Amino acid sequence: MSGRFIVFEGVEGSGKTTQVQRLQTWLLQNQPLLPSQTNSEFQIVVTREPGGTDVGQEIRQLLLHSEQEPIADRAELLLYAADRAQHVEAFLKPRLTKGHWVLCDRYTDSTIAYQGYGRGLDHTLIDQLNQIATGGLQSDLTLWLDLEVETGLARTQRRGASDRMEKAELAFHQRVQQGFVKLAEQHPQRIVRIDASGTEEQVAERIQTVVKQRFSIAS
Numbered sequence: 001m002s003g004r005f006i007v008f009e010g011v012e013g014s015g016k017t018t019q020v021q022r023l024q025t026w027l028l029q030n031q032p033l034l035p036s037q038t039n040s041e042f043q044i045v046v047t048r049e050p051g052g053t054d055v056g057q058e059i060r061q062l063l064l065h066s067e068q069e070p071i072a073d074r075a076e077l078l079l080y081a082a083d084r085a086q087h088v089e090a091f092l093k094p095r096l097t098k099g100h101w102v103l104c105d106r107y108t109d110s111t112i113a114y115q116g117y118g119r120g121l122d123h124t125l126i127d128q129l130n131q132i133a134t135g136g137l138q139s140d141l142t143l144w145l146d147l148e149v150e151t152g153l154a155r156t157q158r159r160g161a162s163d164r165m166e167k168a169e170l171a172f173h174q175r176v177q178q179g180f181v182k183l184a185e186q187h188p189q190r191i192v193r194i195d196a197s198g199t200e201e202q203v204a205e206r207i208q209t210v211v212k213q214r215f216s217i218a219s
């Protein structure tokens with residue numbers, strides 16, 4: 001596919017949503033310098049998982065805000081996979097095929113970190129489900145915003161009411177963090193660690209440096 005697919009990963013409150021928006025703004029400012037923008041309809045779009053499609057929005061509501069009954073771990077895994085399968089087919093592939101740049105808040109590594117390392121589900125099963133859900137679509141670059149769990153949770157708590165995942169115990173979030181550490185070791189080419197401490201501006205500059213280098217943007 002001729003577009004570029006950039007994913008942001010990390011624990012709660014690591015700044016993904018903030019940095020996705022900042023990178024979109026920066027890329028729009030530097031649009032003439034981007035290697036793959038060849039037509040007048042070129043776009044730089046932002047999306048997220050779960051919830052990047054209309055169907056995904058409903059799945060997101062179930063996953064994060066349902067209070068009907070506890071969601072079993074395997075049901076949770078399958079709901080994230082269903083959200084992803086819809087997202088890949090209905091949103092990601094059409095845009096990447098047209099050459100657009102897509103910035104995505106969370107993707108397959110979140111499932112390994114949260115459902116694998118966090119919940120303790122089988123990693124081989126998760127890899128198989130990720131393969132089914134994505135049809136093999138991988139990011140061109142995954143930016144892992146590395147921040148201490150406590151710092152991230154403190155940021156999200158300042159924001160107000162927590163969702164179902166945020167309410168999990170601290171040890172769960174620490175296992176998730178360990179998951180991201182392992183994933184970055186296993187995929188050094190695809191996953192780049194970004195120090196997510198410091199100001200929003202400092203983190204944005206670190207990200208821009210990596211993106212410029214990876215995609216040969218000569219700004």
Ligand code: Z5A
Pocket residue numbers: 010011012013014015016017018019048049050064080105106107108110111112114115155156159163165166196197198199200201203
């Ligand atoms: N999940 C899963 O389990 N399995 C999967 O396969 C997938 C997801 C795809 C999605 O929730 C949940 O789904 C998530 C993982 C799970 N679990 N939880 N909880 P979400 O999309 O609602 O939330 P999130 O992805 O965890 O994002 P977040 O909590 O909104 O955090 P963030 O996007 O990384 O950070 P932010 O919103 O940009 O910033 C948080 C606050 O900090 C905000 O007030 C900012 O203004 C502030 N901030 C940002 N940067 C800074 C700096 N540099 N300094 C100080 N303050 C800052």
